[in-house]
Amino acid sequence: MNSNNTKEKIIHLTITEISNNSWENFSLRQVLRKLGLTTGAFYKHFESKDDLFKIISIEISQNIYQAILPTIRQQNSPQEQLLQLGKQLLVYFEKQPNLINFLFFNPSINSLYQATNPEQEHFQLYNLTVTIINNLLPQKTLAQRQEFLIKIWSFIQGYGFLIKNKVVAFDPELLKQTLNQLLGE
Structure with missing residues (x-):
């Protein structure tokens, strides 16, 4: 998976998951599983789940x-x-x-x-x-x-x-x- 493409896929699937299920019920592991990624792949693009949430907040x-x-x-x-x-x-x-x-x-x-x-x-x-x-x-x-x-x-x-x-x-x-x-x- 292309590095930039991976980051965008994580962002967009996270937005979809939050939109459908709320952020209180958000599971990073489920998002990564759906994308076929490891937590290591996630941390190549984001410092933390909070970092992902900040980026998503800016996009929204x-x-x-x-x-x-x-x-x-x-x-x-x-x-x-x-x-x-x-x-x-x-x-x-x-x-x-x-x-x-x-x-x-x-x-x-x-x-x-x-x-x-x-x-x-x-x-x-x-x-x-x-x-x-x-x-x-x-x-x-x-x-x-x-x-x-x-x-x-x-x-x-x-x-x-x-x-x-x-x-x-x-x-x-x-x-x-x-x-x-x-x-x-």
Whole structure:
């Protein structure tokens, strides 16, 4: 098997497995068995399972970013962009719950969400969110924008978790009302 091809096959099968079964139930040994690879072959391409998860998180972030960017660009204001971003993410919680759950909650990327982490530049979806918030709140201090990011991100994750677990149905009006409340409107 070609070295680069092997790495790509591991990445793509891992994404498929996570999408179908969730990351909490992920088995690296099963992926390697399905590909006919040894753990030694895995470690030629990845430092660890966490390294694989970081790479996959970046790829999922890029895929979602590319899928939603055209819709975001069609919006006339940063507030409408943020609302549309929230809607799109909540639809992912509904339609692709395992992938979005992995992207938001797998512990291998917790450090990537910290403001000082240089690897953050690879997370286009997160960077888009930060850019929209900076454009939405240009008069606010950095600390105030970061606080707003935490609030809106927390709402989307929490609401998405409820949607994913079928506790509630997605209501775009609730998202809009919450955004308006967070903005003090």
